[in-house]
Amino acid sequence: MNDLSLPSVSVILPILNEERDLSNCISAILKQEYSGNIEIILALGPSKDRTTEIATELAKLDSRIKLVNNPSGQTATGLNLAIAKSIYEVICRIDGHSEISSRYIKTAVEIMIKQGAVNVGGLMYADSETGLQRTIAIAMRSKLGVGPSKFHTGGSAGESDTVYLGTFKKSAVIAAGGFDERYIRAQDWELNHRLRKQGGLIWFDPRLLVTYRPRNTLSKLAKQYFQYGRWRRVISRQHSRTVNFRYLAPPFTVIANLFSFLLSILISPIFLIPPLIYLSLVVIGGVVIAKKFIDRLLMPIVLVTMHISWGIGFITSPKNLLKS
Incomplete structure (x- = not known):
């Protein structure tokens, strides 16, 4: 039975070529220890693998899963489309190649209420047990690899410029104008900057750990970080x-x-x-x-x-x- 005293949550995911990880990702969301209402909205880009087929089958199995078409495949556009389709005030963003712990949403909501934050997020924990991908994961968790960024390397809870993914107040996101669809990368940081400019609190807490599956080849890693650098400029x-x-x-x-x-x-x-x-x-x-x-x-x-x-x-x- 759902607990009506807890805020309902819309979990939104921009999805593109996530055949490998999508089922595990959605399974982790459906198994949340959260007694409030949850809906899951997948913004489906034009994948070249079986992602759309898998998403369609998942939606047939659980009515809480809803699909929205994202022809451009761009992350910011997909997020805005998912937010527009959402019906709840609390928006929890997850990526299709990530996995959250069973208490992730409950912890995020509790922190949001306690701190009065418009966005709370935690640690992007890159992880893998497989060859080069494991080495890349270790590098992405180290200050030598990514610098002193708390959402990569950890740190104490507190106010932050930005966080990984995030659990937002929908009204604050809409008031800020949503995600800027011109940004191919760094759209999270840019939105958080606008949220802070309008007086909102962004809060980091390392308990909000999200397992992230990094790139598994040097060419894919190079392309990813090249884009990071371009958009940081x-x-x-x-x-x-x-x-x-x-x-x-x-x-x-x-x-x-x-x-x-x-x-x-x-x-x-x-x-x-x-x-x-x-x-x-x-x-x-x-x-x-x-x-x-x-x-x-x-x-x-x-x-x-x-x-x-x-x-x-x-x-x-x-x-x-x-x-x-």
């Missing part, structure tokens, strides 16, 4: 006061190493010292954060891929990337 142009060392470190590393290589060719091999120091730090850091021998071998390659891809994306991000 867009945010730095729109909101210049938000730029800090964490975001400037990768592009600085790319430029410094490039100049060092050029100067080593044109002037003296001594200019190779900075790149060698960087590689040494990456190798040593990889040994520290990885436990298995194979992960220690792969970690420097993974870390360099993340750093350099992000940095090149930031440097080459065109000014017209964000269309008006």
Whole structure:
């Protein structure tokens, strides 16, 4: 029996090519230890695998699962479509390649009520037991890989600029104008920025742990971090006061190493010292954060891929990337 004293929750998911993980993701949502009403809205993009077929079958099995078509396949558009279809005030965003713990929604709602927040979220816990994907997961949980970002590496509960995914007050999201559909990446950060500008509280709590399945190849990882860098540059142009060392470190590393290589060719091999120091730090850091021998071998390659891809994306991000 549902507890009418608890707020009802609309769980929204933008879905694209999630054949591998979608069933487990939805199963974790349906098994929530939450006695309030829950609906699940899947915004279906034009997947190239069996995702739409799987989603349709899941919806037939449980009336709480609703489908909405998202022809563009873009995340921000899918989220807005799902929000428009939702009927409840509390909006919980989940990704199709993520898994939440059995008390995730209950904990999120309790924190939202206690703190008076318009958005609460927690830890993006990258995890895998499989080969290179495991190494990438370890890198994504480390400060050496992603910097001092609490929603990647953890930290104490408190007010935050942004959080991973998030459980929102629908009225606050609508008042802020919803997700900006011009953003291909970083749409969460950008929305949270507007929520804070209108006086809303964004709250981080590490108890809200979401298991995230990272990319499983270096090419996919490079593409992902290249896009991260490109869209972080867009945010730095729109909101210049938000730029800090964490975001400037990768592009600085790319430029410094490039100049060092050029100067080593044109002037003296001594200019190779900075790149060698960087590689040494990456190798040593990889040994520290990885436990298995194979992960220690792969970690420097993974870390360099993340750093350099992000940095090149930031440097080459065109000014017209964000269309008006």
